[in-house]
Amino acid sequence: MTRQDSASYVVEESEASRTGRKFQDPFQGYFERGQQKGRTGTDLLDHHAARAWLRVIRWGMETGLYGYQQPFEEKAAPRIALDGENYLMLSSYDYLGLIGHPEVESAAIAAIRQFGTGTGGVRLLTGTTTLHQEFETELAAFKGTEAAMTFTSGYMANLGVISSLLGPGDSVILDSRAHRSIVDACRLARVQVRRFSHNDPCSLASELQKEARGKRTLIVVEGIYSMDGDICPLAEIVALKRKENAFLMVDEAHSFGTLGISGKGVDQYFGISPDAVDIWMGSLSKAIPSNGGFIAGARDLIIYMQHGAAAFMFSAALSPPAVGSARASLQVLQREPERIVALRRNAAYLRSGLIRLGFDIGNTDSQVIPVIVGSDERAYRLSHALFMQGVIALGIVSPAVPVGKARLRLCATAAQDRRFLDEVLAAFRVVRDAGWDEPAPLSP
Numbered sequence: 001m002t003r004q005d006s007a008s009y010v011v012e013e014s015e016a017s018r019t020g021r022k023f024q025d026p027f028q029g030y031f032e033r034g035q036q037k038g039r040t041g042t043d044l045l046d047h048h049a050a051r052a053w054l055r056v057i058r059w060g061m062e063t064g065l066y067g068y069q070q071p072f073e074e075k076a077a078p079r080i081a082l083d084g085e086n087y088l089m090l091s092s093y094d095y096l097g098l099i100g101h102p103e104v105e106s107a108a109i110a111a112i113r114q115f116g117t118g119t120g121g122v123r124l125l126t127g128t129t130t131l132h133q134e135f136e137t138e139l140a141a142f143k144g145t146e147a148a149m150t151f152t153s154g155y156m157a158n159l160g161v162i163s164s165l166l167g168p169g170d171s172v173i174l175d176s177r178a179h180r181s182i183v184d185a186c187r188l189a190r191v192q193v194r195r196f197s198h199n200d201p202c203s204l205a206s207e208l209q210k211e212a213r214g215k216r217t218l219i220v221v222e223g224i225y226s227m228d229g230d231i232c233p234l235a236e237i238v239a240l241k242r243k244e245n246a247f248l249m250v251d252e253a254h255s256f257g258t259l260g261i262s263g264k265g266v267d268q269y270f271g272i273s274p275d276a277v278d279i280w281m282g283s284l285s286k287a288i289p290s291n292g293g294f295i296a297g298a299r300d301l302i303i304y305m306q307h308g309a310a311a312f313m314f315s316a317a318l319s320p321p322a323v324g325s326a327r328a329s330l331q332v333l334q335r336e337p338e339r340i341v342a343l344r345r346n347a348a349y350l351r352s353g354l355i356r357l358g359f360d361i362g363n364t365d366s367q368v369i370p371v372i373v374g375s376d377e378r379a380y381r382l383s384h385a386l387f388m389q390g391v392i393a394l395g396i397v398s399p400a401v402p403v404g405k406a407r408l409r410l411c412a413t414a415a416q417d418r419r420f421l422d423e424v425l426a427a428f429r430v431v432r433d434a435g436w437d438e439p440a441p442l443s444p
């Protein structure tokens with residue numbers, strides 16, 4: 001162990017050099033065998049996007065920088081093994097540290113024992129169990145709405161709600177950094193889409209005042225932005241929605257379970273009534289470590305969507321173990337608010353440590369912490385350099401973020417402790433000092 005400096009991040013510097021760390025090949029030698037190089041002709045992949053992606057992936061494999069789809073053999077805990085080496089996990093959404101919680105796992109197993117692994121159908125037919133109903137009632141009570149309904153993912157929840165409520169005569173005004181699932185939902189609904197500058201109420205006001213608004217206007221924002229970690233200015237947005245007679249939807253994929261004193265979300269964080277928002281959306285795969293998504297709101301909205309949202313009606317119900325584990329997680333969250341305190345403390349520590357080391361973390365104010373590096377290639381390089389130091393911090397590149405804004409996205413969680421965070425910061429210091437930013441031998 002060596003002490004680095006007055007910031008006193010502790011690191012076992014020699015460890016990385018002792019190990020045989022290297023990104024695994026998730027393609028089982030496909031690129032090594034060279035098939036991609038010889039590919040020509042008019043096949044399904046003969047279009048610009050596919051060619052560009054295959055080129056980048058091949059470059060990633062040739063340079064050893066491709067770090068996605070690493071095949072883990074165990075739970076995404078803070079300390080995780082991969083191919084016999086130990087790593088610090090910084091890319092898991094397990095914000096409350098509930099992956100592996102015995103009560104959550106037992107609830108999944110109990111749900112399988114009582115209801116089976118699947119429901120044999122969609123919710124309207126055989127897919128509704130008492131477990132689904134109890135969980136949805138508890139979810140609505142927690143969120144402070146009249147009702148809630150679950151979908152098989154947050155992505156599906158966004159598709160379902162927007163496409164069932166709005167159509168070509170309506171308009172949606174999106175924050176410019178809206179998640180892909182919201183954008184896709186608008187495409188499916190064929191609504192007019194306009195964007196306002198990220199987290200800027202003045203820009204939203206000017207979009208709302210434009211004449212070209214549709215019959216009905218829905219504003220869509222996120223509680224915590226998934227790539228940037230900043231929080232939406234909910235009070236200003238609610239005031240504008242009221243003044244301009246629009247509707248408001250908030251995607252709480254990253255703020256449900258993490259913001260507010262008891263994790264109820266961005267409304268609780270700002271002390272705003274949940275009624276101020278027409279549609280609440282959340283994911284069950286982040287602070288709640290299961291699968292699924294939900295919509296919460298007025299009872300008539302939910303009853304209508306049960307009969308009007310294709311993503312709910314034409315897709316099998318959330319499986320019993322997913323509902324059981326989500327329900328148990330919600331119960332643990334309510335019983336153990338100290339997890340939210342730990343999450344916030346860890347996020348603040350990680351943010352300030354990274355700033356002290358000179359990394360650009362944008363405007364994050366939450367557990368989602370971007371380390372913005374610019375080009376996609378630089379994000380791959382930094383991710384790889386950290387991996388060699390035993391840290392898993394995956395790159396987020398275009399099109400998930402604008403070109404030139406590539407980043408690593410770190411997630412603080414309640415399960416991390418001070419020693420863990422010091423080791424992470426020490427690794428960042430090592431890669432910073434070692435000059436991680438040398439171009440890779442081949443260019444994508």
Ligand SMILES: Cc1ncc(COP(=O)(O)O)c(C=O)c1O
Pocket residue numbers: 153154155156158179181222226251253254283284285292293
């Ligand atoms: C803002 C936002 N909305 C929706 C989703 C989709 O949620 P899910 O992973 O449950 O499909 C995500 C996923 O990361 C997200 O970040």
